[in-house]
Structures are given as structure tokens and as C-alpha cells.
Amino acid sequence: MSKIEIKSITKTFGEIAALKEVSVTFEENHIYGLLGRNGAGKTTLLNLLTGKLFPDSGEILIDGERALENDRALSKMYCMTELNLYPEKMRVKEAFRWSAEFYPDFNTEYANSLCEKFELKTNLKIRNLSTGYHSIFKIIIALSCGTEIVIFDEPVLGLDANHRELFYKELIQNFSDAPRTFILSTHLIEEIASIIDRVVIIKNGKIIMDDEVQNVISMGFSVSGSADAVDEYIKRKRVLGFDTLGNFKSAYLLGKSDDVPSSLEVGKLELQKLFIQLTNA
Amino acid sequence: MNTIKMKAPIKYHLRSFRKTIQIMYLCVYLVMLLTVISNIFKTPFSFESNSMMEFVSAITIFVIGLVSFKEYFKFSLANGISRKTQFFSTTAALGILSTVLAFIDTINCLIFTHITHYCPLFLQIYGIGSSFSDSSPILTPQMLFENFLWLVFLYFLVSMIGLFITTLYYRMNRGFKIAVSIFVPVVLINGFEPLDSYFFAGKLTAVLQNFLSVAFGLSNGCNPYIAMVSMFVFAFFFAALTYLLARKASIKN
Numbered sequence: 001m002s003k004i005e006i007k008s009i010t011k012t013f014g015e016i017a018a019l020k021e022v023s024v025t026f027e028e029n030h031i032y033g034l035l036g037r038n039g040a041g042k043t044t045l046l047n048l049l050t051g052k053l054f055p056d057s058g059e060i061l062i063d064g065e066r067a068l069e070n071d072r073a074l075s076k077m078y079c080m081t082e083l084n085l086y087p088e089k090m091r092v093k094e095a096f097r098w099s100a101e102f103y104p105d106f107n108t109e110y111a112n113s114l115c116e117k118f119e120l121k122t123n124l125k126i127r128n129l130s131t132g133y134h135s136i137f138k139i140i141i142a143l144s145c146g147t148e149i150v151i152f153d154e155p156v157l158g159l160d161a162n163h164r165e166l167f168y169k170e171l172i173q174n175f176s177d178a179p180r181t182f183i184l185s186t187h188l189i190e191e192i193a194s195i196i197d198r199v200v201i202i203k204n205g206k207i208i209m210d211d212e213v214q215n216v217i218s219m220g221f222s223v224s225g226s227a228d229a230v231d232e233y234i235k236r237k238r239v240l241g242f243d244t245l246g247n248f249k250s251a252y253l254l255g256k257s258d259d260v261p262s263s264l265e266v267g268k269l270e271l272q273k274l275f276i277q278l279t280n281a
Numbered sequence: 282m283n284t285i286k287m288k289a290p291i292k293y294h295l296r297s298f299r300k301t302i303q304i305m306y307l308c309v310y311l312v313m314l315l316t317v318i319s320n321i322f323k324t325p326f327s328f329e330s331n332s333m334m335e336f337v338s339a340i341t342i343f344v345i346g347l348v349s350f351k352e353y354f355k356f357s358l359a360n361g362i363s364r365k366t367q368f369f370s371t372t373a374a375l376g377i378l379s380t381v382l383a384f385i386d387t388i389n390c391l392i393f394t395h396i397t398h399y400c401p402l403f404l405q406i407y408g409i410g411s412s413f414s415d416s417s418p419i420l421t422p423q424m425l426f427e428n429f430l431w432l433v434f435l436y437f438l439v440s441m442i443g444l445f446i447t448t449l450y451y452r453m454n455r456g457f458k459i460a461v462s463i464f465v466p467v468v469l470i471n472g473f474e475p476l477d478s479y480f481f482a483g484k485l486t487a488v489l490q491n492f493l494s495v496a497f498g499l500s501n502g503c504n505p506y507i508a509m510v511s512m513f514v515f516a517f518f519f520a521a522l523t524y525l526l527a528r529k530a531s532i533k534n
Contacts, residue, residue: 047532050358050361051358051361051363051364052358052531052532053531053532054529054531069363069364069365069528070363071286071361071362071363071366074361074362074363075286075361076361077361078361079359081359083355083532085355085356085358085359085532086355086356086359087352087356098289098293098356098360099360101289101292101293102289102360102361102362103360103361147361
């Protein structure tokens with residue numbers, strides 16, 4: 001099982017600092033959600049992790065070994081990126097065959113079964129795949145590669161609701177069958193909130209949260225009820241945000257829900273609401 | 282560098298070269314067939330290009346070198362291959378391809394000299410360049426062996442030049458690419474001779490000619506082994522430059 005340690009990584013592009021002294025550890029056998037707004041530094045972090053970019057300073061260790069230009073460390077990871085890194089003329093089935101060459105634990109049978117589920121034709125050339133099927137193609141390789149660390153950078157780009165649902169289902173099944181480290185970087189927080197067990201939030205190139213989802217959610221709560229009752233209750237509280245529908249209002253707050261009046265319904269804090277609050281300021 | 286990790290990249294390279302090589306040899310054999318037919322029927326059409334095959338192979342492997350970086354670089358990064366392994370596997374694959382092409386071309390030479398009026402490029406330069414106009418040369422085992430070795434080094438050198446150019450272009454930004462694409466051909470084709478005449482009274486051209494003559498073993502008689510050593514040194518030089526460029530290459534959108 002593999003553990004990733006990122007130590008004081010800094011990466012700049014010209015004048016822009018994409019990552020500033022970032023330190024974070026991805027422990028084995030967890031499903032991580034790597035969250036951040038556009039341009040926060042998520043993709044840069046993942047590209048550094050998988051050796052696609054070089055850091056200005058700092059180091060990345062996989063099981064205590066330096067990952068940079070280290071074949072052994074790199075072979076423990078597979079990263080599905082937004083970019084197409086596969087030759088456009090290559091057919092899907094050829095890509096599977098080569099993946100099996102590069103990753104000895106690649107499960108071709110499983111990849112083909114996923115192709116059937118997602119209705120991906122393996123005879124198609126990669127350049128002829130739609131955006132959605134391009135994502136599906138990369139998802140299938142990532143799920144089948146058998147590496148100890150699997151990274152998904154915007155995995156559901158262009159996927160319809162049915163395929164997204166199928167992906168999440170397969171991801172959970174895959175994790176249950178062979179627990180390892182999954183890192184999911186996505187903007188669809190609500191959809192992955194129930195899948196991930198740890199969350200890492202990046203803001204402006206810095207890690208602002210690295211915790212278990214349960215701990216994060218227990219940082220606050222939601223209250224729902226009539227708008228007047230909710231407004232009255234949230235006075236002098238730390239409010240993350242609220243939704244209003246006619247006279248019905250839901251508010252998301254930080255803190256404990258001990259003093260909530262019986263006229264209001266108490267619910268769990270939504271990860272997305274907390275994320276918006278944390279990354280808006 | 283992980284030698285186990287190199288197997289798959291080398292295999293990938295060789296598989297991707299296969300189609301190009303098949304098409305090239307199909308063209309070579311078709312042209313040779315045409316030459317043989319034209320000789321049989323003694324039509325006015327006459328095919329006098331007697332070192333065509335080696336030139337075609339050299340150009341093909343140069344082009345293969347040119348296309349061996351960008352796509353493979355991205356594919357390798359997707360598959361967890363370090364840049365060092367990428368470089369060594371590409372170099373090894375081009376070395377294997379050079380050897381295979383040199384071997385096929387040497388066998389082809391042997392066949393072609395029997396069926397048509399053909400003189401290998403190697404012999405035109407180092408052997409019987411002046412006496413092949415009437416008939417094909419008789420190739421001795423030593424000639425064939427030297428021809429093979431010389432071709433291996435030639436093909437490897439041109440493939441390394443191709444690889445270096447494509448890696449250099451990958452590392453340059455758009456402005457540099459345009460500047461180099463315009464400036465280098467203009468200077469080499471139109472500017473070199475006038476500049477040399479104006480500033481050095483033609484000495485630069487003479488030095489260059491002398492250098493190439495020595496490097497290719499043509500200064501004191503004909504010694505192909507000097508050329509082989511020189512080509513290996515040049516290939517090593519371009520390979521080293523390529524490695525320096527490739528080792529810090531990053532993924533581009």
C-alpha cells in the first residue's frame with residue numbers, strides 16, 4: 001500500500017504562484033476529495049505529483065521514496081487527467097493493450113466489462129470519441145490499471161447523469177474489492193460528498209483544509225423552517241449561507257446545534273456549502 | 282533508469298515504426314521492380330538513381346526521429362515513465378531500427394546488384410564510385426559487412442538529429458520556433474556563402490569541407506571506419522543535447 005507525502009512544494013508560472021509551500025499527506029486506503037475553485041492549484045498539484053511538471057522547491061515522496069523521475073514510484077500511480085495524453089490514432093482496445101504492457105496489474109477483462117456497461121466501443125479511435133466518451137475511456141483505464149494510487153482529475157467532464165452515477169458506483173465497488181488510495185479532483189462536490197472519506201481543500205495555492213469528511217461536516221449544521229423563525233435563530237450565529245423557497249428557508253451554520261428551537265428542523269451541514277464559504281472570502 | 286520499465290516503451294516504439302517501414306520498403310521494391318521491367322523492355326525510361334534505397338531509408342529514419350518525441354512523451358507520462366527512461370528507450374529503439382534497416386538494406390544491395398544496375402551509397406563514397414557506371418559492383422563479404430556497419434551509424438546519426446530537432450522545438454516557445462524556422466534555413470541556404478565570402482574570404486567553407494572530409498574518412502584515401510567513429514561521436518553529441526532538453530520537459534496543454 002502506498003502513501004504520498006508532499007513536502008513544502010512551491011510552483012510558479014512566471015509571476016503567478018500556483019502553489020505556495022504546500023504540504024499534505026495522502027494516506028493509504030482512503031478516497032480523497034481534492035477540492036478548490038478554478039485556478040486554485042489542484043491540477044498543478046496533481047501534475048507535480050505524477051511528474052508531469054517540476055516543482056520550484058519541495059519534494060514529493062511515495063512510500064518514502066522521491067517520486068520525481070523515479071520509475072518505481074511513478075509506476076505506483078495512475079493519473080487520469082483532463083488532457084488527452086494518448087495518441088489520437090490509437091484505438092481504445094490498443095490503448096488497453098498498451099496499458100497492460102505498462103501496468104502489469106492492468107485488468108483487461110474488467111476494462112472490457114466496463115466498456116460494455118458504459119457502452120464504449122473498443123474499436124473506435126481515440127480522436128473519434130466525444131468529450132463524454134473520452135472521459136469514460138480514461139476512467140476505464142484508471143479503474144482497471146491496478147495501481148496502488150489512482151488519481152482522477154475532473155473525471156466526469158462531459159458525462160451525463162447516468163454515466164456519472166455508473167462511475168461513482170463502479171468507483172465504490174472497485175474500492176471495496178481492492179482498497180487503495182483514490183484522489184478525486186472535481187467541482188461536483190455534492191455528487192462526491194457521499195463517496196469521499198477525506199477532503200483536502202486548496203485555495204489560492206495553499207491547503208486550507210485537510211480532514212475527514214465526517215469531522216468537516218460535524219463542524220456545523222443546517223436549520224430549516226419558516227423564514228421568520230430561521231432569521232430569528234441565525235442572529236449572532238456564524239452563517240455559511242442559506243436557501244430560500246417562498247416562506248421556507250434553510251440556513252447553514254458553523255457550531256453546535258444544541259439550542260435549536262423545536263419549530264426548526266436540524267440537518268447535516270453540506271460539504272458544498274462549507275466549501276463555498278471557505279473559498280469565497 | 283529501470284531496465285524492466287524500458288521493455289514496454291521500446292516495444293511501443295518499434296510497433297509504431299512498423300507501418301512506416303513497411304510502406305517505405307513497399308515503395309522501394311516497387312521502384313526496383315519498375316527499374317527491372319524498364320531494363321527488360323529497354324524502354325526510353327531509365328532509372329539511374331543507384332543509391333536511392335539508402336537515401337530513402339535515411340530520410341525515413343530522420344522523419345521517424347522527428348516524430349518520436351511529442352506524442353510519445355505525453356503517452357509515457359500518462360503511463361508513469363520517467364523522462365530518463367523515455368530518452369533511453371527512444372534511443373535504444375532508434376538504435377535497433379537503424380540496425381534492422383541497415384541489415385535489410387545490405388541484403389537488398391546484394392539482391393539488387395544481381396538483378397539491376399545498382400551500386401550502394403557506401404561503395405560510391407568509399408569504394409568503386411568511378412567504376413560502377415557500366416555494371417553493378419561485385420560485393421565481397423567484407424564490403425557487405427562494412428556497408429552494414431556504415432549504414433547502422435549513418436541511420437542512427439540521422440535519427441538522433443531528427444530526435445534532437447523535435448525535442449528542441451518542443452522546448453521552445455512560439456516566438457523562438459518561428460525565429461529558428463526562418464533564421465536557420467535562410468542562413469544555411471542563402472546567407473552562409475555570402476557571409477563567409479565577405480567576412481572570412483571563403484575560409485569558413487574550406488574549413489568545413491576539410492572537417493567533413495576528415496570526419497568521413499575521405500582526406501587520405503578512403504577509410505569508412507573513421508566515418509563510423511565520427512558518426513557515432515556526432516550521434517552521441519546530438520543524443521546528449523536531446524537528453525539535456527528532454528530531462529526538464531514539462532507537459533503542455
